[in-house]
Amino acid sequence: xxxxxxxxTLKFTERPSIIGNAAVVGxxxxxxxxxxxxxxIFEDDTLGQKSFEKAESALQxxxxxxxxxxxxxxxxDMQYILGGDLLNQCIGTSFALRDLKIPFLGLYGACSTMAxxxxxxxxxxxxxxxxxxxxxxxxxxxxxxxxxxxxxEYGGQRTPTxxxxxTAAGASIVSAEHVPQRPCLEAVxxxxxxxxxxxxxxxxxxAMAPAAAETIAxxxxxxxxxxxxxxLILTGDLGKVGTELLQELLLKDYHIDIKDRHNDCGLLLFDxxxxxxxxxxxxxxxxxxxxxxxxxxxxxxxxxxxxxxVATGALMSPTSSLQGESIPGIAHAxxxxxPDIVQ
Amino acid sequence: xxxxxxxxTLKFTERPSIIGNAAVVGxxxxxxxxxxxxxxIFEDDTLGQKSFEKAESALQxxxxxxxxxxxxxxxxDMQYILGGDLLNQCIGTSFALRDLKIPFLGLYGACSTMAxxxxxxxxxxxxxxxxxxxxxxxxxxxxxxxxxxxxxEYGGQRTPTxxxxxTAAGASIVSAEHVPQRPCLEAVxxxxxxxxxxxxxxxxxxAMAPAAAETIAxxxxxxxxxxxxxxLILTGDLGKVGTELLQELLLKDYHIDIKDRHNDCGLLLFDxxxxxxxxxxxxxxxxxxxxxxxxxxxxxxxxxxxxxxVATGALMSPTSSLQGESIPGIAHAxxxxxPDIVQ
Numbered sequence: 001x002x003x004x005x006x007x008x009t010l011k012f013t014e015r016p017s018i019i020g021n022a023a024v025v026g027x028x029x030x031x032x033x034x035x036x037x038x039x040x041i042f043e044d045d046t047l048g049q050k051s052f053e054k055a056e057s058a059l060q061x062x063x064x065x066x067x068x069x070x071x072x073x074x075x076x077d078m079q080y081i082l083g084g085d086l087l088n089q090c091i092g093t094s095f096a097l098r099d100l101k102i103p104f105l106g107l108y109g110a111c112s113t114m115a116x117x118x119x120x121x122x123x124x125x126x127x128x129x130x131x132x133x134x135x136x137x138x139x140x141x142x143x144x145x146x147x148x149x150x151x152x153e154y155g156g157q158r159t160p161t162x163x164x165x166x167t168a169a170g171a172s173i174v175s176a177e178h179v180p181q182r183p184c185l186e187a188v189x190x191x192x193x194x195x196x197x198x199x200x201x202x203x204x205x206x207a208m209a210p211a212a213a214e215t216i217a218x219x220x221x222x223x224x225x226x227x228x229x230x231x232l233i234l235t236g237d238l239g240k241v242g243t244e245l246l247q248e249l250l251l252k253d254y255h256i257d258i259k260d261r262h263n264d265c266g267l268l269l270f271d272x273x274x275x276x277x278x279x280x281x282x283x284x285x286x287x288x289x290x291x292x293x294x295x296x297x298x299x300x301x302x303x304x305x306x307x308x309x310v311a312t313g314a315l316m317s318p319t320s321s322l323q324g325e326s327i328p329g330i331a332h333a334x335x336x337x338x339p340d341i342v343q
Numbered sequence: 344x345x346x347x348x349x350x351x352t353l354k355f356t357e358r359p360s361i362i363g364n365a366a367v368v369g370x371x372x373x374x375x376x377x378x379x380x381x382x383x384i385f386e387d388d389t390l391g392q393k394s395f396e397k398a399e400s401a402l403q404x405x406x407x408x409x410x411x412x413x414x415x416x417x418x419x420d421m422q423y424i425l426g427g428d429l430l431n432q433c434i435g436t437s438f439a440l441r442d443l444k445i446p447f448l449g450l451y452g453a454c455s456t457m458a459x460x461x462x463x464x465x466x467x468x469x470x471x472x473x474x475x476x477x478x479x480x481x482x483x484x485x486x487x488x489x490x491x492x493x494x495x496e497y498g499g500q501r502t503p504t505x506x507x508x509x510t511a512a513g514a515s516i517v518s519a520e521h522v523p524q525r526p527c528l529e530a531v532x533x534x535x536x537x538x539x540x541x542x543x544x545x546x547x548x549x550a551m552a553p554a555a556a557e558t559i560a561x562x563x564x565x566x567x568x569x570x571x572x573x574x575l576i577l578t579g580d581l582g583k584v585g586t587e588l589l590q591e592l593l594l595k596d597y598h599i600d601i602k603d604r605h606n607d608c609g610l611l612l613f614d615x616x617x618x619x620x621x622x623x624x625x626x627x628x629x630x631x632x633x634x635x636x637x638x639x640x641x642x643x644x645x646x647x648x649x650x651x652x653v654a655t656g657a658l659m660s661p662t663s664s665l666q667g668e669s670i671p672g673i674a675h676a677x678x679x680x681x682p683d684i685v686q
Contacts, residue, residue, distance in 0.1 A: 001344065002472040004422075008446060010472055051666050079347075080533060087660065088431040090451045091668075094536060094658035098671045103351060103533040105459065106658070106673075108433045108451040116448065120463075127470030129345040129353055147662075190423060190446040193437060315437035315449070317430065319490075323394050325434075328441050330449075 002126045006222025008215075009189045016125035017179040018172045018336070019132075020071025023293035024062045025285075026141065026167025028277075032270045037293035039066050045142060045167055053087060056140035056169075057096035059285075060085070063169035063292070064100070064136055071173040078102045078173075079130035082117040085138050085284050086110060086165070087147060092138050102134070110313030111208075111237050112191070113137035114288040115332035118172060118309070119188035122334065125176035126185075132176070138169035139283030148201070148318055161203040163239045163282035166269055170288030172296075180340035183299040186306075187335040189222065191215040193315065195328040201316065205242020205266075205279060207327035208312040212238060213249040215310055215331040217256060227261045231304045234295065236287035236311035236331070237266035239280030265290035265311075287311040295336075302342035309334045345469045349565025351558075352532045359468035360522040361515045361679070362475075363414025366636035367405045368628075369484065369510030371620075375613045380636035382409050388485060388510055396434060399483035399512075402628075403428070403439035406512035406635070407479055414516040421445045421516075422473035425460040428481050428627050429453060429508070430490060435481050445477070453656030454551075454580050455534070456480035457631040458675035461515060461652070462531035465677065468519035469528075475519070481512035482626030491544070491661055504546040506582045506625035509612055513631030515639075523683035526642040529649075530678040532565065534558040536658065538671040544659065548585020548609070548622060550670035551655040555581060556592040558653055558674040560599060570604045574647045577638065579630035579654035579674070580609035582623030608633035608654075630654040638679075645685035652677045 002010040022039045030041030040062060047058040060083070068075065081100065084107035085092035097104055109116035117135035124130040142152055144165035150156040178184060194211040212235050220226065227233060238246055243264045250256040265287045266280030291309055298304040312331040321327075345353040365382045373384030383405060390401040403426070411418065424443065427450035428435035440447055452459035460478035467473040485495060487508035493499040521527060537554040555578050563569065570576060581589055586607045593599040608630045609623035634652055641647040655674040664670075 001470060004472070053662060053666065084449075084451055086432070088662060089429070089453065089658065089660035091658070091660045091663045094671045094673075095663065095668065098536045098538050101535050103535050104673060105463070105533060106427075106451040106453075106656075108427055108449040110432065110449075120448070123470065123472050124466065127344060127466065127472060129347070129466050129470060190448060192444050192446050193441045195441050313449075315432065315434070317432035317434045319396060319431060320434045320438065323396065325438065328437050330437075330447060 002123050008218040009187055009222035011187045012122050012126040012185050014126045015178045015184040015186060016122055017175045017182040017184045019175045019179055019182050020067045020173035021292040021296045022063045022066035022070060023170045023289040024059055025289050029166055029168050029269060032275060034269060034294045037297055052140055052142035053091060056092040056138055056143050060092055060096035060138035060169040063171040064134060067171035067173050075100045075102050078132050078134055080105055081134040082107055082120050083136045084108050084113045086144055110315055111282055111284050112311040112313030112330050112332050113284045114170060114291060115309055115311035115334045118334045119190060119332055121174040122185040122188050125174050128176055133174045134171055135174060136171035137284040137288045139165050139285035141165045141167045144283060158278055159202045161241050161279050163266055163279045164277040165283035166281045166286040168285030168289035170292035172292060181343060182339050183296060183336055186337050189215055189219040189333040191331040193328045193330050195326050197326045199326045201321045203241060204314040205239040206245055207314050208329035209238055209242045209245035209249055211329035211331040212246050212310050212312050215333050217254040219333045227258045230261055230306045230308050232307045233258050233262045234307055234309050235264045237282040238264050238312060239266040241279050299338045302338050305338045307336050309336060345466050351561040352530055352565035354530045355465050355469040355528050357469045358521045358527040359465055360518045360525040360527045362518045362522055362525050363410045363516035364635040364639045365406045365409035365413060366513045366632040367402055368632050372509055372511050372612060375618060377612060377637045380640055395483055395485035396430060399435040399481055399486050400439035403435055403481035403512040406514040407477060410514035410516050418443045418445050421475050421477055423448055424477040425450055425463050426479045427451050427456045429487055453658055454625055454627050455654040455656030455673050455675050456627045457513060457634060458652055458654035458677045461677045462533060462675055464517040465528040465531050468517050471519055476517045477514055478517060479514035480627040480631045482508050482628035484508045484510045487626060501621055502545045504584050504622050506609055506622045507620040508626035509624045509629040511628030511632035513635035515635060524686060525682050526639060526679055529680050532558055532562040532676040534674040536671045536673050538669050540669045542669045544664045546584060547657040548582040549588055550657050551672035552581055552585045552588035552592055554672035554674040555589050555653050555655050558676050560597040562676045570601045573604055573649045573651050575650045576601050576605045577650055577652050578607045580625040581607050581655060582609040584622050642681045645681050648681045650679050652679060
């Protein structure tokens with residue numbers, strides 16, 4: 001049963017295990033530094049579908065299907081599936097999951113969705129409300145680009161602070177039963193909306209950094225721990241700009257130095273210089289694919305012991321930006337630890 | 344602690360109470376049959392805001408603020424707020440809640456959001472993961488109309504099967520502590536996505552009816568109860584067309600007759616003929632405002648004992664419709680009962 005520690009954090013006393021996980025990506029992501037860690041790389045970003053939206057659904061379905069296979073489970077074994085995406089009305093998710101026939105809890109956390117779904121999956125399993133739950137999400141460069149920015153055909157210039165939406169999906173199968181050979185969920189800190197007035201939709205790292213700073217500070221404060229108690233504090237997709245801001249904000253406002261423990265999924269997914277992706281990766285699929293490939297494999301091997309995944313989301317829309325609104329940010333943190341028995 | 348009964352249903356053993364609730368609506372809703380039950384009616388649908396999207400945020404904030412006041416609680420007493428809306432990237436919600444500083448779990452369930460948020464609030468409180476949680480949602484006729492259909496200025500004709508998106512918001516404060524003088528949550532059945540191939544976005548009742556039928560059948564089957572065990576089975580917003588289809592589907596496919604126990608929020612909110620709203624009300628705010636006004640007051644007075652709220656959602660977007668896709672539907676059911684001590 002989840003136990004509240006401090007003001008914002010829930011500790012999972014049963015330590016639910018991630019018994020299966022998968023990450024699938026597009027061509028560019030599959031040419032990046034993590035290429036050897038993904039379950040599948042699609043050379044054709046359309047995945048043979050007639051639209052980029054349908055391609056995103058296919059990508060998400062592939063991640064869920066592979067995660068189920070790797071956990072040796074079937075859809076009917078699952079009590080719930082928790083997911084969402086960036087597309088209007090989350091159609092990437094609803095059309096992906098239509099045929100799965102698993103009770104569906106739709107989420108919207110923008111790029112924070114992997115931590116939001118994983119944290120809720122932790123609560124559902126830890127409280128025995130469910131035995132098995134899927135937490136998952138996706139994003140697609142082409143569907144996001146035309147929805148949030150410009151049609152691809154326009155060939156618009158990207159600013160140096162802009163990030164590239166990952167064509168990627170990730171899924172984790174969370175089990176109420178603690179399996180000592182698998183990584184497990186230890187705690188969750190859900191974040192509060194932060195808005196310091198950033199209005200530039202090409203600088204989302206800056207908009208999300210204050211939310212990440214607060215959530216990390218709340219987690220460390222609630223758990224009475226230090227950054228050095230963790231192998232890695234892994235933000236979702238702050239990219240280059242947001243990463244610098246986060247480290248600065250934490251030092252200035254909270255006197256917390258995370259520099260030697262911090263990395264960002266948006267910086268891990270791409271080689272920013274060589275791949276010309278400017279400030280790094282973004283999108284729900286960024287944290288989802290990095291966590292469900294590289295990070296999970298490092299945990300499984302015992303090369304990482306304790307990872308605080310802090311996925312971040314920018315809760316704006318093109319409409320709110322056109323109406324002159326700033327960008328509210330959010331960040332949710334999930335503590336994941338290596339298996340009790342590393343094999 | 345939530346206890347699983349049957350395949351799809353969770354029973355709340357601690358029976359979390361709804362200690363505060365509020366419903367606020369726009370002018371047309373405030374002229375309808377439920378006008379005496381709302382906490383506030385806004386004569387001006389802009390709420391003095393510069394855009395309809397901002398008006399929707401203001402409406403949602405008003406519902407949350409009033410619900411907190413009525414529960415005699417402050418935002419800082421709340422562990423979580425669960426909400427979402429119909430707007431792209433759920434900006435109605437994120438901009439409404441920005442200043443509340445409550446950890447935020449964003450949901451997307453289209454018009455099923457009230458039951459989705461209430462069901463999750465039930466799990467969070469029943470499992471003691473939280474003491475106090477807000478479940479809430481909103482919709483706005485003008486922001487929805489221009490996003491999903493046509494600009495208002497165009498004056499497009501509406502088909503007879505079309506429903507009117509409610510300008511309305513509703514919020515419930517759910518407490519882990521069972522308060523005998525307040526209505527309480529007894530159980531939740533989260534639904535699976537159903538898609539029988541309806542493609543007409545002006546006939547969403549038909550698209551959602553199969554999902555409602557399955558969720559109601561699953562709930563009754565899991566709980567081994569009959570429709571006559573409940574005072575009211577209240578669907579979200581199937582409207583005239585969907586209501587007929589639901590009753591027919593339940594009879595034909597599941598041999599369940601709900602006719603004398605069933606009503607629909609979309610039919611309760613408006614006088615369809617006199618108010619010229621065609622097939623009835625829809626939108627996240629429809630179920631949210633009807634439940635948090637009329638239904639909660641009937642429960643409080645003991646005039647209703649057991650109500651199964653089955654909010655329904657159509658998980659499409661204008662993009663998926665343009666791409667020739669059908670409309671996936673979903674329905675979540677929450678069982679709410681009258682106070683132990685009716686005053």
